[in-house]
Amino acid sequence: MNWNQAFTVARTDLKQLIQAKDFWVPMVILGSLFFCVVPLILLTLITQIGSVEVIGQISGALEALPASAQDQIQGDTPEAQTGYALAVFLFAPVAVIVPLTISTAVGAATIVGEREKGTGEFLAHSPAGAREIYVGKLIASLVPGYFTTAVGFAVYSLIVNLTVGPQVGGWFFPTAQWWLMILWVLPPFLAICLSLVLRLSATVKSTAAAQQASGLVALPLIMIAYSQSTGVLFGAGYMPIIVGAVAWMIALFSLNRGVRSVTRERLLGVAST
Helix, strand or coil: CCHHHHHHHHHHHHHHHHHCHHHHHHHHHHHHHHHHHHHHHHHHHHHHHCCHHHHHHHHHHHCCCCHHHHHHCCCCCHHHHHHHHHHHHHCCCHHHHHHHHHHHHHHHHHCHHHHHHCCHHHHHCCCCCHHHHHHHHHHHHHHHHHHHHHHHHHHHHHHHHHHCHHHHCCCCCCCHHHHHHHHHHHHHHHHHHHHHHHHHHHHCCCHHHHHHHHHHHHHHHHHHHHHHHHHHHHCCCCHHHHHHHHHHHHHHHHHHHHHHHCCHHHHHCCCCC
């Protein structure tokens, strides 16, 4: 495995992606909505303005949370408790949907796109081997999703601590459960999704077909990842650690199998799909 060649492939793809404003501008808007705009409006409305109607509606929904989650809620007032619950529990999808959506969109076009742009022949005859090309494409797909998540997560943490923190006694976010979700549970599900998406991108004949197929693959994985992430945040003992370990094993196996989908013949568009 030549990592220099893999990183060269990844850098080339990322440079092209940075120049594609029609792709990253919508992704920036998507991340901003999930991580900044919606949380800021809701948390400010609840903690600063103190909307009785909104607090009453959300407080009713909080009663449906598991007892382990209700025990974690901090704050002495309904506003503080509602803000804490929203920040820690109910905005969990942002850490799942954003990286999976962005990385899947990149991965779907990364290999079939080479053939459509006419650069597949150049890549096929490059010094990089099939494994290096696959790993480079994988890195190029992972980086945009996780970069957006890292920046968005930092901004979201700042918003939460500035709006809800004063109501619950100081800065409290991210919690231990959030770190467990971001660093242990989410990555293997993202790797599983990308291993399947890259395999599809190598076998289909057009970017449109790759995007449609990847959407069918990503949706159930997003649902599974969301359910597991929610379980982590609600507090499920050691189960999230076990689930994450199993997911990592599946991810490594799937990634290893996915390497076989990238061949020089497919990059040239002469292999049977």
